[in-house]
Amino acid sequence: MKSILSILTVALFLFSCGGNNNTENNDNKKVSITAAGATFPLPFYNLSFKKYTKSEGTLLTYGGIGSGGGIRSLKDKVVDFGATDAFLNDKKEAEMPAKIVHIPTCIGAVVIAYNLPGVENLKLTNSNLEMIFLGTITKWNDESLKKSNPDIKLPNMDITFVHRSDGSGTTYIFSDYMTKISEIWNKKVGKGKSLKWPIGIGAKGNPGVAGTIKQTEGAIGYIGSEFAFAQKIAYAKVQNSAGNYIEPSLESISAAAKGNIPENTKIMLTNSSNNDAYPICGFTWLILYKEQKYNDRSKKQAEELLKFLHWIIDKEAQALAQQVNYAALPEKAILNAKKILKSITYNGEKM
């Protein structure tokens, strides 16, 4: 009997420790903002969050746990904002406990990297991409590839497609593009953060895919541009909807966002109609609740959060984005984002 009592005492003690750690909403204390989500914009967030903490004193922490994890964390209300590479569709938004808003932060692209000894400046048409990634052609010296690359001597080599084995916003942007340019892809594979791949081998993360391509002659795959630009890896020029072969660069990526951007900024930028646009790119977003008074959050917390969000879409932060190889937001997107930030409320009042 006595032993049971002592167990109960220990258990009670353990429980009482776990209880109330979250009383950090004292107004005079320094505010700390926590966020989690997408890994695609991680280099940008790491750099800019650190800079903001240094200049403003607000402690910012970001966990790169993947878009899915970011959405989950916001749903559980354990972060101030989440981050995602694919916007939440209406159905997913309805599953959230309260209304959320999307704030775009920068534009990233997905490049088609390859490893062919002696081959540079590979050009790929939409139908080339479709046939390679669906596995309808399996050799690099296929007639259709020769046709789009008349100046290049393509080797008689097997094509090895390397895709992501983990779920990823990079895969989402890539597959979104593929569904737009290929009817068969749309029917057979579709789009998503992870897919049922018709062919190829999987590798984990951008580093995994890039490493595998570098180590495998005849390999082709897709990689986040921020990663590819920082590495010495060959990537293809891709034919855009205007028929031009475009090399991915910060200019050609931001050209993709020159078109019309809806009020809620929820748009995929793939297959842009702009003549100079690189066709495989997309926004990455931060998501937060429109009504900021939840879970006993203080008004100061909400104010500091808004101040930061205004900063990250502004010039200084956007310049940082370019430093780490993301394209800056176009004027139109910034205007819309500012409008959205203005609509955020605390206890029903605009801030």
Add this chain to the structure above:
Amino acid sequence: MSEKITKIILFIASFIIVIISAGMVLSLMSGAAPAFKEFGFKFIISTEWNPTEGKEQYGALQFIAGTIITSIIAIIICLPLAFSTSLFIGEYFRGTKLAKIIGTMVDMLAGIPSIVYGLWGFYVLRPLIVDLGFNAQGFGIITAGIILAIMIIPYATSISTEIIKMVSNELKEAAYSLGATQKDVIMAVVIPEARSGIFTSYILAFGRAIGETMAVTMLIGNTNIIPKSIFDTGNTMASVIANQFGEADGLKLSSLIAIGLILFVITGLINGLGKIMIKQFN
């Protein structure tokens, strides 16, 4: 009094272990419930893994197959090597400097983190597989199986060595006095005496191969299909969980947890089977 306190502490410690394992099983089961509710028993025998929205469909057979096949390849390669090495260290050259050096190296192999095996496999073993012409890119079931074999050899070896060393000297000396050669002693005394222990060491090694994640993920090719040959790419249960957990939600998350539960059950079955077989031996 002090005895009572010791008793209480020991009781609490073991009780916590029980609570933790029961809690793990329970949370795995509750997490896996939506997947089994949706797909039923078909989850285990279906090979369809389609995470695309609107067409979601999950089955675990290809991962179960990948896990079992790679582990069997590993144990087949591991068996002769580990057996010979443990006889070498534990009996033939027992107590010599050479045996000590080899024993230390085997223990060192056991201490290498799995990611390092993965890297070595990626940069050394994989090009070798390509050069040998097994397949075009070097990834696959066979590559993963070989790396697993290298990883489990030290486990099997060091446990069987200890067991072999434990065979009583009187028995061996009795055999020698009857005129037996060293080979006769090994065949007629050491192996029969130590077999259940040696067998256990292989079961443990097999169990480790089944749960190994990182090195396998780096080498197996991560394609969610049933491999048609051992040179094909595939995926294992541990590796698909490690790969896809980050972005998973809803039904997919539940399916991954269900795979975790199946892995848990398979490991339990193998350990149970091992115990039964050991009892048979004795």
